[in-house]
Amino acid sequence: MHEFGIACSILETVREEAEKRPESRLLKVGVRIGEITGVEPDALTFSFDALVEGSELAPLDLVIERTPRRHLCPECQHKFAVVGYEVACPKCAEQRTRCIGGFEMEIAYLELEDREEWVAAQARTGTTGTTGTNR
Numbered sequence: 818m819h820e821f822g823i824a825c826s827i828l829e830t831v832r833e834e835a836e837k838r839p840e841s842r843l844l845k846v847g848v849r850i851g852e853i854t855g856v857e858p859d860a861l862t863f864s865f866d867a868l869v870e871g872s873e874l875a876p877l878d879l880v881i882e883r884t885p886r887r888h889l890c891p892e893c894q895h896k897f898a899v900v901g902y903e904v905a906c907p908k909c910a911e912q913r914t915r916c917i918g919g920f921e922m923e924i925a926y927l928e929l930e931d932r933e934e935w936v937a938a939q940a941r942t943g944t945t946g947t948t949g950t951n952r
């Protein structure tokens with residue numbers, strides 16, 4: 818399952834970022850997944866949730882932004898989103914356009930919350946857990 822490996826590497830990066838910001842709590846991770854990567858957003862969300870559940874990162878939301886396949890026309894430099902298999906330039910009808918987008922797979926943003934707020938929120942909901950702040 819391709820998506821499982823991707824979810825693993827997203828979480829790896831998320832963990833590194835979380836370690837750099839011990840005072841903050843991660844709420845959300847936004848990723849940009851190109852249309853031609855073949856990644857199924859549903860399968861990715863499923864894998865991600867399965868990995869996050871029960872880990873120190875839970876609860877953590879994954880927000881997937883799908884980016885369309887984009888081509889660049891070498892004749893008129895026009896950039897356009899490809900619909901279906903129509904790769905000809907819509908401006909000058911050039912057939913040999915070049916793919917410049919739609920294969921990205923990257924973390925777009927991380928949404929953080931202050932650690933204090935997180936502890937307060939936990940206290941409100943009555944859940945207990947280790948916060949790791951023994952200073």
Ligand SMILES: [Zn+2]
Binds near residue numbers: 894911
């Ligand atoms: Zn063109």
